[in-house]
Amino acid sequence: MTFKITLAEDHYFHCGQNDVILRAGLRHGFGMPYECNTGGCGTCKIEVVAGEIENLWPEAPGLTDRDRRKGRVLACQSRPKSACKIKVHLDEQCKPNIQPKQHRVQLIKVTPVTHDIVEIHLQSQQAADFLPGQYALLQINGELQRAYSMANLPNKEGRWVFQIKRVVGGQVTGLLFDELQRQQLAIVLDGPYGLAHLQPEESSVRPIICIAGGSGLAPMLSIARGAAQQARTQQQKLYFFHGGREARDLLNHSILNAWTGLGEQLVYVPATSFTAIAGISHGFIHEVVQQHLGQSIADYEVYCAGPPPMVQSIEQMAHAMGLPRKYIHFDRFF
Numbered sequence: 001m002t003f004k005i006t007l008a009e010d011h012y013f014h015c016g017q018n019d020v021i022l023r024a025g026l027r028h029g030f031g032m033p034y035e036c037n038t039g040g041c042g043t044c045k046i047e048v049v050a051g052e053i054e055n056l057w058p059e060a061p062g063l064t065d066r067d068r069r070k071g072r073v074l075a076c077q078s079r080p081k082s083a084c085k086i087k088v089h090l091d092e093q094c095k096p097n098i099q100p101k102q103h104r105v106q107l108i109k110v111t112p113v114t115h116d117i118v119e120i121h122l123q124s125q126q127a128a129d130f131l132p133g134q135y136a137l138l139q140i141n142g143e144l145q146r147a148y149s150m151a152n153l154p155n156k157e158g159r160w161v162f163q164i165k166r167v168v169g170g171q172v173t174g175l176l177f178d179e180l181q182r183q184q185l186a187i188v189l190d191g192p193y194g195l196a197h198l199q200p201e202e203s204s205v206r207p208i209i210c211i212a213g214g215s216g217l218a219p220m221l222s223i224a225r226g227a228a229q230q231a232r233t234q235q236q237k238l239y240f241f242h243g244g245r246e247a248r249d250l251l252n253h254s255i256l257n258a259w260t261g262l263g264e265q266l267v268y269v270p271a272t273s274f275t276a277i278a279g280i281s282h283g284f285i286h287e288v289v290q291q292h293l294g295q296s297i298a299d300y301e302v303y304c305a306g307p308p309p310m311v312q313s314i315e316q317m318a319h320a321m322g323l324p325r326k327y328i329h330f331d332r333f334f
């Protein structure tokens with residue numbers, strides 16, 4: 001069964017009874033504002049003017065008490081129970097470049113990356129169609145749903161590669177890190193989503209900085225892989241800053257070089273924020289980026305992904321260095 005969702009006089013789409021208003025709108029090509037798709041950021045707030053919805057996560061941190069008092073809901077957590085009329089400020093920039101679709105996927109392979117990150121390879125029947133830096137939602141056993149960024153490049157073979165960090169006590173990572181349980185999982189992949197993707201070459205000739213913190217490695221890897229195929233990166237360096245707490249959280253130059261094929265263009269700068277190690281930068285990753293590049297950051301295009309406080313510090317630092325807003329692209333991992 002589907003329900004009609006009306007945005008304004010002549011704008012509407014249909015939302016399946018198991019879908020949510022945000023994703024149904026995006027599937028139909030509407031610029032529904034969003035970022036995380038998982039209830040954390042609050043970007044997808046809407047008002048339901050008529051009709052009834054089921055709120056999948058009433059306590060979601062993306063809503064404030066004021067929002068709740070004003071009757072606002074998160075479109076990414078709203079499943080229609082009838083035809084609805086909603087109030088939303090559409091944003092052209094959120095219109096998907098690639099239509100998000102649901103794929104039933106098979107778990108093909110799991111390999112270790114660091115002491116607490118594994119690489120998970122999934123296989124779909126149809127092509128893996130996305131832009132480097134985008135993410136997908138993995139629905140596990142028809143109930144739990146989490147966002148994970150692709151680490152590979154789009155491909156016709158239907159291969160989706162993720163790098164997933166173990167979260168102590170985490171529900172989904174608990175299942176994915178358990179060798180026996182993960183073989184039994186029914187996984188549906190929904191995507192692609194996300195706006196912090198590699199920009200087409202025509203839009204910018206700026207050299208690229210990728211900044212990965214915590215579990216933010218995957219999308220930066222995909223962006224670096226995509227950038228390696230762009231002409232702009234064949235003439236200029238790509239800086240890849242990678243922040244961890246201690247040495248075992250980090251990679252090394254040769255692994256990243258093998259993964260990205262960037263060769264001499266790659267400058268890998270690992271940094272630890274907790275344990276100081278000889279020969280490795282020490283400090284929060286935004287401080288390390290600033291120490292290395294100083295005011296010249298204003299001349300780059302910056303991509304970053306990781307925990308919200310890290311992304312906020314990078315944004316503030318880049319702004320203070322004079323980088324125009326349009327040249328910073330980020331995903332906050334709520």
Ligand SMILES: Cc1cc2nc3c(=O)[nH]c(=O)nc-3n(C[C@H](O)[C@H](O)[C@H](O)COP(=O)(O)OP(=O)(O)OC[C@H]3O[C@@H](n4cnc5c(N)ncnc54)[C@H](O)[C@@H]3O)c2cc1C
Pocket residue numbers: 035036037038039040056057135145146147148149150162163164165166167169170171172173174215216218219331332333334
């Ligand atoms: C855009 C984006 C991209 C991401 N990419 C990656 C990546 O590439 N690699 C990686 O390791 N991690 C990534 N994450 C984080 C990932 O989605 C999970 O939050 C993380 O793996 C912890 O999941 P868990 O189930 O193990 O932990 P849990 O602690 O069980 O769950 C934490 C997350 O689940 C969601 N959640 C909690 N309760 C509910 C509820 N009632 N209803 C709906 N949702 C709920 C929230 O998003 C919360 O942050 C990304 C997050 C976002 C937003």
Ligand code: FES
Pocket residue numbers: 033034035036037038039040041042043044045062074075076077
């Ligand atoms: S997109 Fe809905 S809360 Fe982030």
